[in-house]
Amino acid sequence: MSTDADSAAALAEACVAWLARAGVTDVVLAPGSRNAPLLLALWSAAPAGGPRLHTRIDERTAGFLALGLTKSGARAAVVTTSGTAVANLHPAxxxxxxxxxDLVVVSADRPARLRGTGANQTTDQVGIFSPFVTTHDLAAVAALDAVPVTAAGPLHLNLQLDAPLVPAAPVGRATTEFVVETADSRQERLVNGEPADLQPGPRTVVVAGDDAGPRARQLAEAAGWPLLAEPSSGARTGDHALRTYRLLLGTDLGARIERVVVLGRPTLSRPVARLxxxxxxxxxxxxxxxxWPPAPPGSTAIGPPRWAGDGPDDPAWLDEWRTADRALARRVDRFLAEQPALTPYxxxxxxxxxxxxxxxxVVGASSPIRDLDLVARPTPVGSRRKVIANRGLxxxxxxxxxxxxxxxxRQGSTRNLALMxxxxxxxxQTALVLGPDEPRPDLTIVVPNDDGGAIFSMLEQGAPEHAASFERLFGTPxxxxxxxxxxxxxxxxxxVTSRPELEQxxxxPNGGIEVVEAVVGRADRRQLDARIRSFATDPEE
Structure with a gap:
């Protein structure tokens, strides 16, 4: 190892110590030459209590793996070499x-003197994720030690690593205990500001978007209001949550809403957006x-909402929504049960x-999460069913x-499922490529396969007048x-091709990662959805 206090090896070891102070429990590695000092330092620290390591050959996969780890309770960093490797992290x-x-990105880079000289695998990595992510361009241990460990949101550490990139002697495994700080050092993602006291009066609904958390349910229950909760809100529990809310928003009930309290970020339905x-x-x-802006145009930002009434608001308002929801859900279920073939629903x-x-x-974007939104019954409070989706973008x-x-x-999960x-x-698909020594969860991936992009058939481009171009441009079989x-x-x-086969x-589950492919059609998807939407306004036959 070099005796230079700011050598590549010293900077790499300091980075591992910084990750420990930041509460990083897992590190996803993507192999490279320039990031070799980082990989060796992490490998050395792992057996002495350092972060759990995961190796991936695809940096985009590595970035989303780290994202998933962090979303479910760990805190993860992803480590890449220089050049396009860093750019492949951009989606995650x-x-x-x-x-x-709070994703941490650690990228290896050339020393500043080699920038702009045409050196191989060198581009401008400083600010590559701007304007939203702070990049710390670091060439010295002291500069790295000065980076705060509690910064919220993604953080980018760009390490200038100079040769030699590997020590003269092989790196051994650390024996000194390596202590990762507890989650107390991380920023708590709680709503800040003065509490907002909400008074009774206006006909109100609570909209719970992605990651709203239990606060939305607690408010709805205290005030006696209907709860319109997306599947990944963390609030679709209890008897105030409505299953068919997005259909009901197009009825007289929706037209009579006077006030909406929004927690989380709603992204799934146009009816909610129009509301x-x-x-x-x-x-x-x-x-x-x-x-995102604190409050979209035309809305008002508030602090933690608090019900100020002496008791629940107008019980008749909630009862109307519940009655309509139960009736509509029964009608949807009956209609789907009558279909001759397996449907995405x-x-x-x-x-x-x-x-x-x-x-x-874990639910994928496009149709599956919207299908789930319509058919998922609210679950009991306290059952700890966690639904995750990448709804940021x-x-x-x-x-x-x-x-x-x-x-x-997610420690202690009783079962892990994914729907996409x-x-x-x-x-x-490269996410399925795992080496023999990689941590591998029990995970059942359910894939409704309709050989293409069904969601577009439900949008404007799926209208009959665009049929000639649809398959090539949007259906994409x-x-x-x-x-x-x-x-x-x-x-x-x-x-599987039927509901009984799917349920069986x-x-x-067999353990490990497994895939259940459910074959469904999309030729009549537009008509199927139109029929379901009509149930909210058409009288039952």
């Missing part, structure tokens, strides 16, 4: 930025983590039903990696044999 970093996730844009509705928004419902108390479900990338990370990061469409699955893909990665695969497959 953007998701972390917009979700307010929040109405000029005749008072919208109160509790700011959430991420780079069946897949979402069966997957959610297989989630036990204390279990984890709602992309389909990195979903398998996020699910693997979330399963590895076929395009989402294919987009992150791929014809991929998922069984062969899984076999190549040595991941068990099961293909979900009832008998």
């Amino acid at each position: 970093v953007l998701e972390a930025v917009h979700s307010g996730i 929040l844009e109405r000029e005749d509705v008072e919208v109160l928004v509790v700011p959430c983590p991420g780079v 069946d897949v979402a419902a069966a997957t959610h039903a297989a989630l036990p108390a204390g279990g984890l479900l 709602a992309g389909i990338d990195g979903t398998i990696s996020t699910a693997v990370g979330a399963a590895l990061g 469409g076929d395009l989402t699955f294919l987009h992150d 791929h014809g991929t044999d998922l069984a062969s893909l899984c076999a190549a990665a040595r991941v068990p695969h099961l293909r 497959a979900l009832a008998s």
